[in-house]
Every structure is written in C-alpha cells, then in structure tokens.
Amino acid sequence: MSLTSRDVEKIAHLARLGITDQEKPVYASNLSKIVEFVDQLARARTDGVTPMAHPLEGLTQRLRADEVTEADGREKYQRNAAAVQAGLYLVPKVIE
Amino acid sequence: MMKDWEVVIGLEIHAQLATRSKIFSGAATAYGAPPNTQACLVDLAYPGVLPVLNAEAVRMAVKFGLAIGAPIAERSIFARKNYFYPDLPKGYQISQYEQPIVGRGSLEIVLDEGTATRIGITRAHLEEDAGKSLHEGLANATGIDLNRAGTPLLEIVSEPDMRSAKEAVAYMKKLHTLVRYLEICDGNMQEGSFRCDANVSVRPRGAEKFGTRAEIKNLNSFRFVEKAIQHEVARQIELIESGGTVVQETRLYDSDRDETRSMRSKEEANDYRYFPDPDLLPLAIDRAFIESVRASLPELPDQKAARFVSDYQLSRYDAGVLSASRETGAYFEAVVARVGAAHAKLAANWVMGELSSALNRDNLEIDAARVGPQSLGGLLDRIIDGTISGKLAKEVFEAMWSEGRDADAIIEAKGLRQITDAGAIATAIDAVIAANPKQLADYRAGKDKLFGFFVGQVMKATGGKANPAQLNDLLKAKLGGG
Numbered sequence: 419m420s421l422t423s424r425d426v427e428k429i430a431h432l433a434r435l436g437i438t439d440q441e442k443p444v445y446a447s448n449l450s451k452i453v454e455f456v457d458q459l460a461r462a463r464t465d466g467v468t469p470m471a472h473p474l475e476g477l478t479q480r481l482r483a484d485e486v487t488e489a490d491g492r493e494k495y496q497r498n499a500a501a502v503q504a505g506l507y508l509v510p511k512v513i514e
Numbered sequence: 515m516m517k518d519w520e521v522v523i524g525l526e527i528h529a530q531l532a533t534r535s536k537i538f539s540g541a542a543t544a545y546g547a548p549p550n551t552q553a554c555l556v557d558l559a560y561p562g563v564l565p566v567l568n569a570e571a572v573r574m575a576v577k578f579g580l581a582i583g584a585p586i587a588e589r590s591i592f593a594r595k596n597y598f599y600p601d602l603p604k605g606y607q608i609s610q611y612e613q614p615i616v617g618r619g620s621l622e623i624v625l626d627e628g629t630a631t632r633i634g635i636t637r638a639h640l641e642e643d644a645g646k647s648l649h650e651g652l653a654n655a656t657g658i659d660l661n662r663a664g665t666p667l668l669e670i671v672s673e674p675d676m677r678s679a680k681e682a683v684a685y686m687k688k689l690h691t692l693v694r695y696l697e698i699c700d701g702n703m704q705e706g707s708f709r710c711d712a713n714v715s716v717r718p719r720g721a722e723k724f725g726t727r728a729e730i731k732n733l734n735s736f737r738f739v740e741k742a743i744q745h746e747v748a749r750q751i752e753l754i755e756s757g758g759t760v761v762q763e764t765r766l767y768d769s770d771r772d773e774t775r776s777m778r779s780k781e782e783a784n785d786y787r788y789f790p791d792p793d794l795l796p797l798a799i800d801r802a803f804i805e806s807v808r809a810s811l812p813e814l815p816d817q818k819a820a821r822f823v824s825d826y827q828l829s830r831y832d833a834g835v836l837s838a839s840r841e842t843g844a845y846f847e848a849v850v851a852r853v854g855a856a857h858a859k860l861a862a863n864w865v866m867g868e869l870s871s872a873l874n875r876d877n878l879e880i881d882a883a884r885v886g887p888q889s890l891g892g893l894l895d896r897i898i899d900g901t902i903s904g905k906l907a908k909e910v911f912e913a914m915w916s917e918g919r920d921a922d923a924i925i926e927a928k929g930l931r932q933i934t935d936a937g938a939i940a941t942a943i944d945a946v947i948a949a950n951p952k953q954l955a956d957y958r959a960g961k962d963k964l965f966g967f968f969v970g971q972v973m974k975a976t977g978g979k980a981n982p983a984q985l986n987d988l989l990k991a992k993l994g995g996g
Binding site: 503 | 533534535539540541542548549550551552553554555558566567568569570571572589591596598599600613647648649652654655656657658659660785787790792794795796797798
C-alpha cells in the first residue's frame with residue numbers, strides 16, 4: 419500500500435504537524451515503506467489466533483483502592499507552565 | 515407536516531461516577547475546588563506517569579450493568595481516543611472502544627398515558643472526563659482548569675429506539691433515577707454530573723433506513739433535551755421539505771435562543787484513531803465479584819414501584835412518582851408505617867401534594883423537608899381520627915412547615931380542633947337559619963342549591979371547624995322542617 423500526498427496532509431493535520439509542500443512526497447514515500455514493512459503481518463496465518471490487547475499475555479490490570487493519595491501540587495506544577503492566571507493554565511484563545 | 519415523518523432518537527449519557535478519587539490517579543474529585551488544585555501529575559500528563567485503574571469505578575460500572583440486565587464483560591480493554599484540545603493534556607482520552615465493560619441491556623419507560631416502552635441500551639463503558647475551558651474574564655486567552663480531568667465517567671449509549679422528545683426525556687429521567695438509586699452518580703445536572711448528547715434524525719414514516727443524524731451536544735437539563743430535540747426535528751423536516759439534505763454534524767443547543775447551530779463538520783473532526791492503550795492491561799472481572807455486586811444491589815425503581823402497587827394498592831402513576839427517588843420512597847413508607855397501610859393512599863396524596871409543593875416552593879430536597887415523615891404522619895392521624903378536616907389540615911401543615919411544631923401543638927394553639935359535639939353544631943345551625951329567613955323559605959320552596967349556602971354560613975360561623983359529615987346530617991334534618 420502506498421500513501422499519497424493527500425494522505426500525508428490528513429495525517430499531518432490529525433497530528434497537528436505543519437509540513438511544507440516539498441516535504442509531502444518525502445513523507446509519503448517514507449511512510450509507505452513503513453506501512454509496506456508492517457504489511458508483512460497480513461501474510462501471516464492468523465486463523466484461530468485470538469487478537470491480543472496487550473503483549474503481556476496472561477497478565478491483567480491491577481486495581482487501586484478508591485483513596486485520595488495526591489495532595490494539591492498546583493504551585494509546584496504551574497512553575498512549568500508558560501502562562502498562568504488565577505490558578506488557571508492559559509492557552510491561546512479557543513473559540514468554538 | 516409531522517404526520518409524514520418519523521423521529522429517531524438515540525442518547526449518549528455521561529454519568530460521573532461518585533468515586534472519591536479519579537479513575538486513573540489518586541487526585542480528589544470533589545466539585546468546586548479552586549482551579550487545578552485537584553490535578554496531579556497523572557492528570558496533567560507529565561512524562562513517565564502511568565494510569566492505575568480505580569477499583570470502585572469498576573464496581574460501580576458492574577452495578578449499573580447488572581441493574582439494566584446487561585452482561586458484564588469478564589475481560590474488557592481500554593483504548594486511546596486521540597484528539598487535540600487544550601483541556602485534554604495527554605492528547606487522548608482513555609476510553610473503551612472494543613470490548614466495553616457493560617454489554618447490551620435495556621430500560622423500561624412509562625409515558626404519561628401509562629404506555630410502557632422498552633429502550634435498548636447498546637453498551638456502557640468507562641472513560642475519563644476532560645478538564646474545563648474558561649473564556650470569561652480573559653482577554654486574549656483561554657483558561658484551563660484540569661480538576662475535572664480524569665474524573666470517572668460511565669458513558670451509557672442507547673439504541674436509536676426513541677420516537678419523540680417526550681420518550682427521550684422519559685428515558686433520561688429513568689436513567690437519572692437509576693444511577694441515584696445505585697448510588698453511583700449524584701445526578702447533579704447543574705454541576706455536570708449527568709450530561710446528555712442526543713443523536714436525532716427523521717425519516718419518512720414507514721421507511722426502514724435511518725435518515726442522516728445530527729448530534730446535539732451537552733444538554734444539561736431535561737427541559738433542554740426536550741426543547742433541543744423538538745427544535746432539531748423541526749429544522750431537519752423543514753430542510754428536507756425545502757429540497758435540502760441533512761448533513762452529519764455536531765450541533766450545539768443555545769438555550770437563550772432556543773435553537774441548535776453547527777459546531778463543526780463531523781467526518782472532518784472525528785477521526786479518533788482508537789487503539790488499545792498500552793499503559794493499561796486488560797481488565798478481568800471474575801464471576802464471584804459480579805455475584806457479590808449483584809448481592810449488594812438495592813431495590814430498584816421498577817421493583818419498588820411494583821411493590822407500592824401491590825402492597826399499598828396505589829395506581830401505577832402514583833407508585834412511579836413515589837419511587838422516583840430512594841429518598842421519596844423512604845419518606846412515603848415512613849409515613850405509611852405510622853398511619854397504617856390502610857391509609858397509604860392518603861399518605862401518597864399528601865406526599866405528592868402538599869409536601870411536594872412546599873418542597874418545590876422552597877427549593878428543598880425531600881431529605882431537608884421542614885416537616886418530616888413522623889410529623890406528617892401525626893397530622894394524618896388527626897385527619898383519620900376526625901379531629902380536623904382535610905381542609906383545615908392544609909392550614910395546619912403550612913403552620914407546621916413554617917413553625918416547625920407538631921400537628922397536635924398547632925391544632926391546640928390555634929383552636930382548630932374540629933367540632934364534633936352535635937349540640938354545638940346544632941346551635942350554630944339554628945343561629946344561621948334564624949338570620950336567613952328568606953333563604954330558608956326559598957330552600958323549602960324547592961331551591962335545593964341553597965343547601966351549600968347554609969353549609970358555608972355554618973362553617974363560617976364555626977371557623978371551619980364543624981365536622982363536615984355531622985354538619986350535613988344535622989343541617990339536612992333542620993332545613994327539612996325540624
């Protein structure tokens with residue numbers, strides 16, 4: 419399977435990546451090679467094989483008790499933020 | 515116009531699960547905390563953190579599944595739903611896609627006319643809530659509060675089984691009642707604990723194929739659900755009849771203008787690229803655990819309503835109203851325990867009538883009623899034993915509500931005790947007759963309607979306290995020429 423420049427545009431949009439027109443054919447070719455490589459799996463015989471949700475087969479999710487264990491760390495965490503105001507993280511205006 | 519079209523509605527309801535901590539972290543979930551004080555490293559998506567599933571959220575989801583008669587998946591998996599939005603720090607929401615925890619179930623709804631319909635529930639799955647975006651008071655920025663990020667949600671997806679806005683509201687109300695009975699969600703719609711998205715389409719009556727649907731987002735009251743659906747149905751029919759076509763899209767209901775408007779084109783935005791979350795192993799739920807949850811289920815709304823009908827001979831409608839919340843059911847039964855099952859209908863009338871209107875007027879929950887079930891029972895006892903009439907009882911009830919005293923104390927203090935002494939009633943009747951010779955003559959000449967006039971006059975003279983049955987009998991005898 420080979421990807422077109424349009425596919426690349428869509429993937430870039432979904433991933434919020436800005437790419438130039440010059441880069442599109444390069445990505446199309448590189449991504450196609452990756453998909454071709456992974457496509458080898460399609461040739462494997464998988465009749466009767468149950469799909470796995472996780473490579474650690476046989477293990478199941480551990481659960482935690484419903485207890486509040488995390489104290490308020492806002493001041494510390496917000497030191498990493500680009501902009502804060504009145505305890506809120508600020509981001510460029512989102513209009514819906 | 516409506517005759518030619520059939521409306522098809524499916525609802526997606528998000529119920530916030532009433533856990534203390536978040537679904538994948540140990541941060542608190544309490545509502546109303548200062549912004550970002552309940553968002554820990556996991557909720558903020560710092561590098562290297564790992565989600566660990568909250569056992570209580572799992573138990574609550576299982577409880578819900580059992581209550582709607584759905585199979586519980588012995589193995590379910592979590593998936594990443596990928597999209598970008600500032601209130602979603604990870605760039606994906608952990609949800610369930612294939613193999614949700616709760617499979618197919620159903621819920622019966624009863625409409626006002628008493629017709630029962632069963633609504634299918636496709637599935638219910640666990641997922642995390644996003645944070646909140648705040649726009650007010652900020653000039654060129656949006657503020658993000660991540661306290662809600664990671665709060666456990668149960669998303670309950672219905673089949674497209676509803677055929678009117680009324681049915682949709684009935685279904686939503688029934689679910690709302692159920693999650694509160696199960697104590698898995700506080701149901702507070704103002705705080706967003708119980709939210710609804712509606713998928714609405716129309717098709718020519720008799721057609722098999724569904725029309726193109728629009729999804730209306732974030733309906734946070736029963737009234738808005740009804741109005742938004744009605745509006746959307748009218749919009750789609752008008753559009754089609756004028757030669758247009760409905761496009762699949764997400765629309766937002768604007769309650770101020772009572773209209774829906776397009777948010778964004780759906781096929782463009784909704785490519786979520788789900789895949790199993792490698793941070794979470796499959797969730798295994800064993801039979802023994804499911805059975806222990808089943809054993810912990812409370813009496814469910816339908817069971818309670820059926821019991822009220824059979825134990826207390828209530829109508830199906832009354833039983834439905836009185837079982838709409840656990841608290842209302844408990845209040846009603848506490849009153850019945852005091853006055854006796856023989857007077858259950860009287861108790862039902864008072865709980866649904868005077869009590870309910872007083873609660874509405876003062877905007878109180880039944881738990882905070884100023885007249886408790888024992889006090890109301892005490893009042894009803896006085897109606898039953900003839901101390902006061904039903905009409906005076908309403909006055910006593912108002913006094914009990916505002917003064918917080920028992921019925922007996924108020925009846926005593928206000929001298930409202932009913933007059934059952936035949937002599938006293940007779941004296942009052944004699945006085946009224948003597949004062950109204952013309953009416954007496956007219957009555958005796960055949961104007962039967964004047965009987966009511968005399969009843970009114972005697973009641974007025976006795977301050978409404980004359981026992982009505984005794985008054986009737988005595989008055990009839992005296993007017994008849996006694």
